Amino acid sequence: MPYPKPPVLTPEEQKRRRNRSLALGLALAAIVVLFYVVTIAKLGPGVLQRPM
Amino acid sequence: MTTASPLYAESRATPGVSQGDVGDFVALLKPRVMFLVVFTALVGMVVTPSAVHPVVAFASLLMIAVGAGASGCLNMWWDADIDAVMTRTRKRPIPAGKITPDEALAFGLTLSAGSVLALGLVSNWLAAGLLAFTIVFYAVIYSMWLKRSTAQNIVIGGLAGALPPVVAQAAVTGAVGIESLVLCAVIFIWTPPHFWALALVKSGDYERAGIPMLPNVAGPDATRRQILAYTLLLAPLGLAPVALGFGGLAYGVVALVGGAGMLALALQVFRVRTGEPALRIAQQLFGFSILYLFAIFATLLAEHAFGLFRPVLG
Numbered sequence: 001m002p003y004p005k006p007p008v009l010t011p012e013e014q015k016r017r018r019n020r021s022l023a024l025g026l027a028l029a030a031i032v033v034l035f036y037v038v039t040i041a042k043l044g045p046g047v048l049q050r051p052m
Numbered sequence: 053m054t055t056a057s058p059l060y061a062e063s064r065a066t067p068g069v070s071q072g073d074v075g076d077f078v079a080l081l082k083p084r085v086m087f088l089v090v091f092t093a094l095v096g097m098v099v100t101p102s103a104v105h106p107v108v109a110f111a112s113l114l115m116i117a118v119g120a121g122a123s124g125c126l127n128m129w130w131d132a133d134i135d136a137v138m139t140r141t142r143k144r145p146i147p148a149g150k151i152t153p154d155e156a157l158a159f160g161l162t163l164s165a166g167s168v169l170a171l172g173l174v175s176n177w178l179a180a181g182l183l184a185f186t187i188v189f190y191a192v193i194y195s196m197w198l199k200r201s202t203a204q205n206i207v208i209g210g211l212a213g214a215l216p217p218v219v220a221q222a223a224v225t226g227a228v229g230i231e232s233l234v235l236c237a238v239i240f241i242w243t244p245p246h247f248w249a250l251a252l253v254k255s256g257d258y259e260r261a262g263i264p265m266l267p268n269v270a271g272p273d274a275t276r277r278q279i280l281a282y283t284l285l286l287a288p289l290g291l292a293p294v295a296l297g298f299g300g301l302a303y304g305v306v307a308l309v310g311g312a313g314m315l316a317l318a319l320q321v322f323r324v325r326t327g328e329p330a331l332r333i334a335q336q337l338f339g340f341s342i343l344y345l346f347a348i349f350a351t352l353l354a355e356h357a358f359g360l361f362r363p364v365l366g
Contacts, residue, residue: 007066016073023074041107
């Protein structure tokens with residue numbers, strides 16, 4: 001069964017999609033940073049000093 | 053609620069491709085309401101001392117803001133039909149044809165679940181549960197049920213807007229204290245005169261949309277009586293933080309002067325009932341009510357966050 005043809009986007013639609021993708025990427029990166037910082041804050045600096 | 057708006061269908065949009073820009077999705081979150089939620093939640097955090105790390109407090113505040121935005125988004129999804137016929141709301145992304153109802157629903161549900169889960173992980177599950185309750189109360193109890201069925205819609209529904217200080221206090225202390233409950237009560241009692249003043253001015257809009265706001269159901273005069281009654285409750289209630297010891301001298305002065313201003317305007321709204329002056333006074337009360345709430349919360353914030361607290365009692 002052939003795949004359906006992808007829709008052809010207008011330049012304006014392409015621009016909006018790019019903006020949405022960029023915003024989503026930045027939001028996800030911000031969440032990663034936030035959870036990392038919260039983890040360090042909750043566990044304290046001792047989290048980095050575990051025995052080898 | 054799943055059909056695209058007529059504007060969306062008439063546009064030259066490529067089928068199956070989102071037409072929303074980033075700004076449209078941000079608008080779905082009602083940024084001005086989010087700001088008010090962040091502001092009142094922040095005050096709920098600072099009125100009681102807590103040992104929580106500032107990063108955790110910041111992350112909690114962020115999740116409360118996202119949860120508030122999510123409930124606003126779900127409200128816009130559900131109310132797209134009435135937003136389209138009201139002048140105040142017809143430029144919102146869904147009635148304007150920029151975002152489909154399905155996109156808004158998916159966006160709202162994702163952010164709701166994400167904010168509750170993240171708040172639970174970042175702070176505690178009491179706060180997360182309270183945030184979930186707030187979202188459900190606003191999106192389901194208020195938007196889907198009360199708003200179109202009773203003239204007391206904004207009285208009961210106002211609880212959703214009043215809860216952020218409670219959620220915030222739970223996030224940083226793990227418990228709900230009298231301080232945040234008093235702040236919640238102040239916002240709850242403030243909501244009816246605030247919205248009914250707007251409803252007096254925009255009664256034609258609400259009539260067209262078929263929303264049973266008090267001026268359309270009980271009449272403008274009954275609304276004016278109710279505005280006065282709630283303001284008579286609000287003015288002394290605004291001083292409760294002083295009596296309970298977490299509102300200082302500056303807060304007491306601001307709450308006293310602000311409460312007197314609210315009462316004076318509510319009395320004017322009660323007395324001036326016809327023509328352009330009546331609408332003007334109602335509009336003034338609406339504007340002043342925003343200033344009043346902002347001023348008393350800002351003063352509490354200044355007293356607790358910047359060491360300006362001077363006790364009135366004891």
